[in-house]
Amino acid sequence: MNESQIQLIVKISETGSFTKAGEELHMTQPAVSRAVAAIESELGTRLIKRSRKNGLVFTDVGERILIIFRNVLSELQKVDELIAAEQGLEIGKVHIGAYPTACTRFIPKIIRTMEEKHPGLEVKLSEGSVDQVKEWLRSKSIDVGIIIPPNKDFDIVPLMKDQLIIVMHSNHPLYQKETISIPDLQGEDILLGRGGYELQIHVLFKDFKLNPKVRFVVDHIDTALSMVQEGLGIIITTKKNILSLPEQVVFRELKPNTFREINIAVPDMKDISQATDVFIQTARTLFTNEDA
Numbered sequence: 001m002n003e004s005q006i007q008l009i010v011k012i013s014e015t016g017s018f019t020k021a022g023e024e025l026h027m028t029q030p031a032v033s034r035a036v037a038a039i040e041s042e043l044g045t046r047l048i049k050r051s052r053k054n055g056l057v058f059t060d061v062g063e064r065i066l067i068i069f070r071n072v073l074s075e076l077q078k079v080d081e082l083i084a085a086e087q088g089l090e091i092g093k094v095h096i097g098a099y100p101t102a103c104t105r106f107i108p109k110i111i112r113t114m115e116e117k118h119p120g121l122e123v124k125l126s127e128g129s130v131d132q133v134k135e136w137l138r139s140k141s142i143d144v145g146i147i148i149p150p151n152k153d154f155d156i157v158p159l160m161k162d163q164l165i166i167v168m169h170s171n172h173p174l175y176q177k178e179t180i181s182i183p184d185l186q187g188e189d190i191l192l193g194r195g196g197y198e199l200q201i202h203v204l205f206k207d208f209k210l211n212p213k214v215r216f217v218v219d220h221i222d223t224a225l226s227m228v229q230e231g232l233g234i235i236i237t238t239k240k241n242i243l244s245l246p247e248q249v250v251f252r253e254l255k256p257n258t259f260r261e262i263n264i265a266v267p268d269m270k271d272i273s274q275a276t277d278v279f280i281q282t283a284r285t286l287f288t289n290e291d292a
Helices: 003-015 018-024 029-043 060-086 100-105 107-117 130-139 198-207 221-229 274-287
Strands: 048-051 055-058 092-098 121-127 144-147 155-169 189-193 213-218 234-238 249-253 259-266
Touching: 003 018, 003 029, 003 060, 018 029, 055 060, 060 092, 060 130, 060 274, 092 100, 092 130, 092 274, 100 107, 100 121, 107 121, 107 274, 121 274, 130 144, 130 259, 144 274, 155 221, 155 274, 189 198, 189 221, 213 221, 221 234, 221 249, 259 274
Parallel strands: 092 121, 092 144, 189 213, 189 234
Antiparallel strands: 048 055, 144 259, 155 234, 155 249, 155 259
16 A cells, blocks of 8 residues: 555545545545545455445444554654755644633644744644543544543643632622632532533542532533523633633632643654644643643
């Protein structure tokens, strides 16, 4: 097999479509179909199948081969980077995955700084939930991710800590308290963020042998803030998760001071590309010493 064939299979996995993959690689849809058939014939196994329910999906062996193909392309990229460096040039690609808050608060500044200092680097960004970013890292669909614990499956570089706060309506009785602790929240209607944030909240309550009273689970902080504004509950979130508060919505810090770790994650630190290393160093320079 050659690099173009490997690129085609990986591109199909990224786009979820023969047609879209062909457009990005300047191939017609029939040409993509013929190329895939030739690859599968050469390998002696099906890589891709069509499902009425899920559309185009990879077979089990196809998913495992995808990881190998991504590794091959990553190694070939390192060769290109080495040759370019030998010629005094700087090239490379880094595919970043991050959850929505990170995409809003951190990633734009990191990308702008990288492009100013390293104009030869190409940056790609995928936005998803914390759990999605972790799955992308496991499958090596991305080079580097911004995640929150647990992160035992990856090599981690600490980025920052973000202090937990309680967001509530201004007429909520808890706002009259100077300090709020987890026991104060027993029985309160809690609006919980989905996608990786749930675990820490449950652990905090479990430490006091309590269970949170979760009224709604939501995907977006703006949805939760609107619910708080209508008096439907309170949010346990972090300072950096909030850009601005709606009218009549206020917050108190959780005491004792409690933090959520925000980390940079890669599948294997020993195997990162130059471009990924540039991303990590840029992110740490910009944010590691920033106050929570």
